[in-house]
Amino acid sequence: MVESFPWWTEENKKLAKDLETFVLNHYEEAERHYFMKKFPHGILNELKELGYFGAGVPKKYGGMELGATGACIVAEQLGRLYCVGHCFTVSMLGGLHQLIEFGTEEQKEYWLTKIAKGQLGAVCITEPFAGSDAANVYTSAVKDGDEWVINGKKRYITNAGTGHRYFMYIKTSDDPKDRAAYRHLSTFVFERGTKGFSLEKINDLIGFDNVPNGYLNMKDVHLPESAMVGEQGQGWEIMMSGLxxxxxxxxxxxxxxxxxxxxxxxxxxxxxxxxxxxxxxxxxxxxxxxxxxxxxxxxxxxxxxxxxxxxxxxxxxxxxxxxxxxxxxxxxxxxxxxxxxxxxxxxxxxxxxxxxxxxxxxxxxxxxxxxxxxxxxxxxxxxxxxxxELETPFRFKMDEEAGYPIATLDKGPYVEQEATSELVLKILAEDYRVNPSLYMMIDDIKKQCKGSRKKIREICKELENNGLVVAFYDRKGEIKMVKANYKGLDKAYPPEHYRWFPDWYDIERDAFFG
Ligand SMILES: Cc1cc2nc3c(=O)[nH]c(=O)nc-3n(C[C@H](O)[C@H](O)[C@H](O)COP(=O)(O)OP(=O)(O)OC[C@H]3O[C@@H](n4cnc5c(N)ncnc54)[C@H](O)[C@@H]3O)c2cc1C
CATH class of the missing domain: 1.20.140.10 (Butyryl-CoA Dehydrogenase, subunit A, domain 3)
Structure with a gap:
């Protein structure tokens, strides 16, 4: 029995129960197809007729309108029917979420009704030269009058061949400014049977035994403006949302x-x-x-x-x-x-x-x-x-009574004093006692005394020029962090200020102070 979550609706729960029954009734058939390396057309057709492909599609377009939760419930259950699960999942990736979020009303009417009826789809990001670096696609779309002309290749595409709908991310600009702003990609959706669009290869993988996955080729594929989802240059945003x-x-x-x-x-x-x-x-x-x-x-x-x-x-x-x-x-x-x-x-x-x-x-x-x-x-x-959330609200200080560094909200003894080079060096030296290996950020110093970032940076620069601190610069060439070097520590306090020994240590017998 499928365990439901407290926030699931009654419809979600019913969907999970029905799907589980479907899975149990088709487990044997799916396994037979897996071992015989045959595509399970029959099970997929039954699923289409039962309307499960429409779990995440709004009712207006013929779906069940059970949202991402509904789509997940179907994916989880069908995941147990091997190839069927992969085909369902990838089919949803081939545009469901992206069309709901970014499609025009005409596109939704056309595509979402097809998704709800079980049209198999594919999502096409990867190319021979664009894997993890998904923005580096070479497949291009060039405007020719009212049409876009697509040339290029996609690879590792699940549902290649068996899919009817192909949801693609394609380069529409070579302008370095667009590339830098991730505005060089656009999204297109079109169907198999489009002239110039062909299946190039099916991969023989160590998994996906009866799941088709392959290469696609586009040679002068002409598409109307209506094939573009979202605006020109919005491809990266749509891809991220889809991902x-x-x-x-x-x-x-x-x-x-x-x-x-x-x-x-x-x-x-x-x-x-x-x-x-x-x-x-x-x-x-x-x-x-x-x-x-x-x-x-x-x-x-x-x-x-x-x-x-x-x-x-x-x-x-x-x-x-x-x-x-x-x-x-x-x-x-x-x-x-x-x-x-x-x-x-x-x-x-x-x-x-x-x-x-x-x-x-x-x-x-x-x-x-x-x-x-x-x-x-x-x-x-x-x-x-x-x-x-990740910013620590604490300062770490040596607690003289406890004998260990402790975290405190107290901003320290110098918080009302104007920053001077002597004071900044003291703050750095105090920090050495509790964080001996770390630099202090300019903001860490700023929290412990009075003074703007600019002023504290100037003081740090002066201390650096005097050979008392080591500075770390950011890409803009500004001091980002500093720590007192040995000369700076010596100048701030005498050596005994930095000494620390655990209780069990026999200072009288073993320590030495030359
Ligand atoms: C069975 C299968 C099905 C697939 N289905 C689809 C599909 O339907 N549609 C689709 O578009 N794509 C699909 N893919 C492609 C898949 O998304 C890519 O394989 C994946 O994005 C990785 O790209 P790559 O294989 O080229 O590896 P590469 O990008 O070449 O990576 C090689 C190694 O380098 C590491 N690496 C690379 N860059 C970085 C970085 N910046 N930081 C840290 N590590 C890094 C990677 O983690 C990896 O370990 C599928 C792939 C397979 C194998």
Whole structure:
């Protein structure tokens, strides 16, 4: 039974229950298709007829209007039907969120009704020379009268060939100013059958056994203005918005595979007897199952929380990146640990654990690699979303009574004094006592005395010229941080000021002060 979340609506809960029944009824068929490397047209057609492709599509366009949460519920359940799950997920990425956010009314009318009816779609970002560096696309669109003429290639495109709708990010400007402002890309959507648009190659991968993934070629493809989604130059913004959705829905699919791994290990560990008892009584094995359950819980919570934020109209860049990054890492780790806990059985293709590892490896690379996720989380957290939260409100000072540095809201003894070179050197020397290896930022000094940043920088420059501090400069050539050097420390205080020994240390016997 699918565990629901307290914020799910009754419709969400019903959707999850219906989907679970659908999955159980089609599991065998999906597995047969997987082992025989056949595309599951039949199951996908049934899903189309039941309207599940429309889970995230507004009712006005023939969908169920269950938002990002609805799309995640479908992705999570269908994720257990292997190829079916991949095709559904990628089809949603091929424009659902982007068209709802950026499409014109005519585009919504045309495309969203098709998505709701189950038209398979593909999202086309990657090219031979543009992988993680997704802005570096070579495929170009040039204006010719009322039309755009597209030339180029896309690669690693899931649903290539089987997809009817292709949602593409294409270069519309070579102006370095547009490139610098990420305004050089635009978004286009068009269908197979368009003249000059062809399938170039299907990849034979270590995963995606019956999931088509390949290269596309565009040779003088003529598209009307109406094929452009959003404005010219808005492609990067649309791509980023689409990727939040992509990472969230991809992470939801991982929840399904974690559940299946936990179920399989539970099944196996109850029935495999070694040393006269079932494996489940061996702590290594039961703790592995405990870790799978813990990861499953975290993974689902993160995916559905991210979906909830999207449904509230937010752009959860950090949350969707974390969901994608951690969920697939956990799937990888869980696959490896499940093999260990099941022994040789798990290495045969009679059990689907080896598949989980291959799929998780793909997951660590697609939709932005996990390294790119880490970079995104770092950059967005430190320069936008969490700048205030990450700033420590404390100053660290040596507490003479406790004998250790402690965090304090107290701004220190000099807060009412005007900054002078002597005072700044004292502040730097005090900081050396508690943070001996760190520089002080200009703002750290500013918080402890009176004076503008400009004035404190000038004082620091003077101290540097006098050989008393070491300065670190930013790219604009301004002093950003300073620390007192040994000469500066000597000038600020006598050597005994810096001494510190733990209680247990025998100063009388072992210390020396020349
Ligand atoms: C099975 C599969 C399905 C896919 N489906 C689609 C699809 O439907 N549509 C689509 O557009 N694309 C798709 N892709 C492409 C996928 O998104 C890219 O593979 C991915 O973005 C990484 O690009 P790359 O493989 O060229 O690796 P590269 O970008 O060459 O990266 C190689 C290594 O360098 C690291 N690296 C690169 N730059 C940085 C950086 N700045 N900081 C830290 N590390 C860095 C990467 O993390 C990685 O470890 C798919 C790929 C696969 C394998």
């Amino acid at each position: 939040n959705f992509e990472r969230m829905i991809g992470s939801a699919g991982v929840g399904g595979s974690l559940l299946d791994a936990a179920r399989l290990l539970h099944f196996h560990s109850q029935r495999r007897i070694q040393f006269g008892k079932p494996l489940k009584f061996i702590e290594n094995v039961s703790f592995t199952l405990a870790r799978l359950v813990a990861r499953l819980k975290y993974a689902r919570l993160m995916s559905f929380y991210t979906a909830y934020l999207l449904d509230l109209g937010k752009q959860p860049i950090i949350e969707s990146s974390i969901a994608k990054w951690f969920n697939v890492d956990w799937a990888m780790q869980s696959g490896i640990e499940t093999v260990q806990a099941m022994g040789g059985d798990a290495l045969t293709r009679f059990y689907p654990v080896e598949r989980m590892i291959r799929e998780a490896k793909i997951g660590q690379l697609v939709a932005g690699t996990n390294e790119v996720m880490a970079y995104l989380v770092y950059r967005v957290a430190t320069s936008m979303a969490m700048t205030k």
